[in-house]
Amino acid sequence: MVDYKKMGIFGVFGRNGSNWRLKALAIWNLIAFSYFCTLTSLTTYLVLFEMIPFIFGEFATSVMKHDIFTCFILLQVVGNVVLVITTDSSIHNLPPLWNKPEIRNISSRKRKTTDEQKKNLVKISNQSVTRRKDADKNMNSSSAGTPEMDAKSPLHNETEEINTTVCDSCNALAPKRSHHCLLCNECILKRDHHCFFMCTCIGFYNQKYFILWCFYMFIGSFYSLVIIAMYLKKYFNISFGMFTLLTLLPNTLYGWWFESSVIPYQLLIVGVFYACLTCGLAAAGFFYWQLYIVLQGQTTYEAWKGILTYSDSEMLCNFKDVFGPFWYISIFLPLPLPQKGLGVY
Structure with missing residues (x-):
């Protein structure tokens, strides 16, 4: 007998009572996760193996520094994603x-x-x-x-x-602050929201990894934007001005479709540029919101409802409640460090 409860988002397709809307949300989860993996892999490859050597090829020291920084950001992004997905924040972890x-x-x-x-x-x-x-x-x-x-x-x-x-x-x-997720089919401790890009819920035990993922996605996306802009200027002779962000994509599409003056590779680079811009802005927004509610001692639901029952008067207490006593290590190393409490208060 297949236990669909242990299959996470995939269990939606086999569970009794899963309607078409729930299955559509599950499919959207898988699409969003695939998009994240594809964009991260493609951007990392282009930046690391195509753009940095082309831009800084004459300066070996600069190439090495940019390579190290890119690998560090990639480690943080992938490491925190793995921790978010593999860390159980359901009531079964009590x-x-x-x-x-x-x-x-x-x-x-x-x-x-x-x-x-x-x-x-x-x-x-x-x-x-x-x-x-x-x-x-x-x-x-x-x-x-x-x-x-x-x-x-x-x-x-x-x-x-x-x-x-x-x-x-x-x-x-x-227990208190837990909510049931229909997609995960679990009651999640101190549930904040269901993350479509990771196909899992964000709760008591994995919220810190999600916040750090947002932070490094924001840093990595805008770092990639700078590198791609330098590459476009040097390789395709595209200058960036005040309105370039508004005109670059339509001009590229027009030149590729109607004039054949834009090669597919240039279209790909411009597409990645705008994808990084979108992801960077979204990650920055998520990071700001998550950090705000953490310091307030709230979840997203509690912030919407104005509930302050579980908030501590000191922001540092609220911060450590999520990030744990070893928060200064978590910022630089994606490790499953211990966390105080059980998430049932």
Whole structure:
């Protein structure tokens, strides 16, 4: 029996209940991912093996510096993409205590949570608020970690501390800030959005890799724009002025289609130029937005709804909550470094 739940975006085509709209979105996911892979590979090849040697061929030191920088950007982009795709941000990535059947598998909303389940959920929730200063102080004291000893804890009230719901789609007991994704067919911890270019959801454990991918895509795209512009000027004698971005593409298409004065190779380079421009602007927008909501301690959904319940007053706390204690390493090396918390607060 094929388990379509473990097939990610491909499982949409085999799951019962997948309508044509969901399948169309899945196809669009695969197209977007293929576009990203093709554009990244093509641009890297052209910049690394065609343009840099042609522009800086007389200066071996300059060629080496540009090659190293290009390879560094490529490593960051590919590395963070791999980490985003392979890092599980679903509720299945929670520790064994949460994953016990009596805690997670609830058959319907009408079924009430038992006292033992509530006790376990409180224990889980208390482990997840260590990022806040008051929780850190409580943990350093001898009475920390048990709700019975800390009656003033915000998690002590039984009606508020759990704040979980039973997912209508998968019947799993979903913790705070988690949402179900129909494409991934999973409840995602601290779900932010579904990324079509990576065919997966961005949540608690992989958001930092997505943000770093946006940052390096932005840097790489605009670096490629500069290199391509220099190449067009030197190879095709195209000068760049104030309105070149508006006229270059239509003039190239007109010359290729009607006058045959533009060779296909030039059309390809101009096409890559505009593709890099589009990707660079999009990546810059995503990076700005993601960094903004991270510093605010929100997800995209919470920002739209104006929810500030989970935000810390200090931006550095919110930043470390996403990037972890070793954020200064993650910026330069795409590594699966540890992250505090469970994403269930």
